[in-house]
Amino acid sequence: MNKVIVIVIDSFAVGAMDDVARVRPEDLGANTCGHILRRCPQLRLPVLEQLGLINALGEVVNIMRPAPRANTGCALLRHEGADSFMGHQEIMGTAPARPLCEPFSQILQPLAQALVARGHRVERLLPEGPGVLWVDGAVAVGDNLETDSGLVYNVTADLTRITFREVQAIGAVVRAVARVGRVIIFGGDGTSAAQIQAAAVQREGKYAGIDTPRSGVYRQGFQVVHAGYGVDPSCQVPACLARRQIPVSLVGKVADIVVNPGGENLGGIVDTGHIMDLTAGEIRRPGPRFICTNIQETDLAGHAQDVDWYADRLQVVDRHLGLLLGLLGRDDLLVVMADHGNDPTIGHARHTRERVPLLVWREGCHGVNLGTRQTLADVGATVCDAWQAPPPQSGTSFLPLLTIK
Known part of the structure; x- marks a missing residue:
C-alpha cells in the first residue's frame, strides 16, 4: 500500500444508536446528516454522494441519491457517550475502558x-x-x-x-x-x-x-x-506503524489529541480549507504514508446549532475531497468517516450518540457492503493491515473485503 488517508468529518453521523433510549435519552431521534439534508433540500455534495453517503444514511431525504458502485458501511461507537477525544482514540485502535462519572x-x-x-x-x-x-x-x-x-x-x-x-x-x-x-x-x-x-x-x-x-x-x-482513561498509545496505529517504519501524518484536531511521536503533527488548525490543503500536501509526499485528518468546523457548527454553517463547511469538504481523489492512485486507500454526531436540530448543543458513516474508496473496488462495524477501531485495524503492521489493541480489519476486480 502507498497512501492510506482517513478523513474524519467531525460529528457528521448518520442516525442515533440503538442504545440511546437507555444511556442517552436526550439524543433520541438524532440524525446529524439526515436532518441537515432535510433542512437544506437543495444541498448537493457530489463527491460524498459518489462515495456513498446516502447508502450509509439509509434513506433518500433530498436531491442526493445512493451510489450503487460505492463501498460503504457504518460503525458504532464503543466508547461511552459521544466524545471527540475518545472517538479518535477508538479510531486509532483503542478498546475504550469504562470510566467513572464523578465530581x-x-x-x-x-x-x-x-x-x-x-x-x-x-x-x-x-x-x-x-x-x-x-x-x-x-x-x-x-x-x-x-x-x-x-x-x-x-x-x-x-x-x-x-x-x-x-x-x-x-x-x-x-x-x-x-x-x-x-x-x-x-x-x-x-x-x-x-x-x-x-x-x-x-x-x-x-x-x-x-x-x-x-x-x-x-x-x-x-x-x-x-x-x-485506559488509553495506551503504544497499542495505537501510529506506534504500530512505526514498528514497520511507515510515516504518519496527523492533520487538524487529531494532531492535538492523538500521540504520534516522531511523526508529522499539523495541529492547532481549524480552517477547513487550510486543513484540506495540508492533507493534499501530505498525499503528494513520496513514499508510503498514513494520513489522518480531522475537520473540526463541522463540529463547531453543530455546537452552535447552526445548520447553514454546517452545510457550508460540508460543501468546502466536498470540493476538496474531489481534488484529493484526483491525487490518488491504484495503491492508495481513502476512508471518510465521523467520530460521533452533533445534530444541530436536536435541541441541545452537545454531541449526539450516533452511528457514523464509512465511505471507502479504492481504485478497482466497487459495490462492497462493509456492514455495521461494532467499533470505530475497525478503521485502525484496517490501516495497520494495509502494511502488515502489528494490529492495534482493538478492531477487525475490513481490508479483505476491499478486493480489486
Missing part, C-alpha cells in the same frame, strides 16, 4: 495527598462546598465546566509562572488518581494566576472548576494535551 470533589483529598507526596505545594480554592486545588502557585485542578458534568477534569495553568512540561507532570498525577474519561492539561501565557483563581466557580452544588473562557488561558501561548 472532582470525590478525589480532591486523595489527589492533594498524592501531589504533596511528590513535593508539590497544594492549596484549596473555594473553601466552602466543592473545591478546586491550587498547585505550586500556578495551576488549578478541578471539574471541566464546559462538557457533561463529572466526565472530565481540567488542569489549568499560568504559563508565565510554570513550564508546560511541569504542568504535564502535575497532570500525570491527576491522571493516575482520576478515573473519569479524560483529563485536559492546558495553559497559556496571556493570563495570570490571579485571573485563573478569580475564574473558580461552583455548579449545581457538587462541581467546582475554572470557567475557562474567563480564565484568559486561550488568549496567548495556549498549549494543551489530553490524557484519556
Whole structure:
C-alpha cells in the first residue's frame, strides 16, 4: 500500500444508536446528516454522494441519491457517550475502558495527598462546598465546566509562572488518581494566576472548576494535551506503524489529541480549507504514508446549532475531497468517516450518540457492503493491515473485503 488517508468529518453521523433510549435519552431521534439534508433540500455534495453517503444514511431525504458502485458501511461507537477525544482514540485502535462519572470533589483529598507526596505545594480554592486545588502557585485542578458534568477534569495553568512540561507532570498525577474519561492539561501565557483563581466557580452544588473562557488561558501561548482513561498509545496505529517504519501524518484536531511521536503533527488548525490543503500536501509526499485528518468546523457548527454553517463547511469538504481523489492512485486507500454526531436540530448543543458513516474508496473496488462495524477501531485495524503492521489493541480489519476486480 502507498497512501492510506482517513478523513474524519467531525460529528457528521448518520442516525442515533440503538442504545440511546437507555444511556442517552436526550439524543433520541438524532440524525446529524439526515436532518441537515432535510433542512437544506437543495444541498448537493457530489463527491460524498459518489462515495456513498446516502447508502450509509439509509434513506433518500433530498436531491442526493445512493451510489450503487460505492463501498460503504457504518460503525458504532464503543466508547461511552459521544466524545471527540475518545472517538479518535477508538479510531486509532483503542478498546475504550469504562470510566467513572464523578465530581472532582470525590478525589480532591486523595489527589492533594498524592501531589504533596511528590513535593508539590497544594492549596484549596473555594473553601466552602466543592473545591478546586491550587498547585505550586500556578495551576488549578478541578471539574471541566464546559462538557457533561463529572466526565472530565481540567488542569489549568499560568504559563508565565510554570513550564508546560511541569504542568504535564502535575497532570500525570491527576491522571493516575482520576478515573473519569479524560483529563485536559492546558495553559497559556496571556493570563495570570490571579485571573485563573478569580475564574473558580461552583455548579449545581457538587462541581467546582475554572470557567475557562474567563480564565484568559486561550488568549496567548495556549498549549494543551489530553490524557484519556485506559488509553495506551503504544497499542495505537501510529506506534504500530512505526514498528514497520511507515510515516504518519496527523492533520487538524487529531494532531492535538492523538500521540504520534516522531511523526508529522499539523495541529492547532481549524480552517477547513487550510486543513484540506495540508492533507493534499501530505498525499503528494513520496513514499508510503498514513494520513489522518480531522475537520473540526463541522463540529463547531453543530455546537452552535447552526445548520447553514454546517452545510457550508460540508460543501468546502466536498470540493476538496474531489481534488484529493484526483491525487490518488491504484495503491492508495481513502476512508471518510465521523467520530460521533452533533445534530444541530436536536435541541441541545452537545454531541449526539450516533452511528457514523464509512465511505471507502479504492481504485478497482466497487459495490462492497462493509456492514455495521461494532467499533470505530475497525478503521485502525484496517490501516495497520494495509502494511502488515502489528494490529492495534482493538478492531477487525475490513481490508479483505476491499478486493480489486
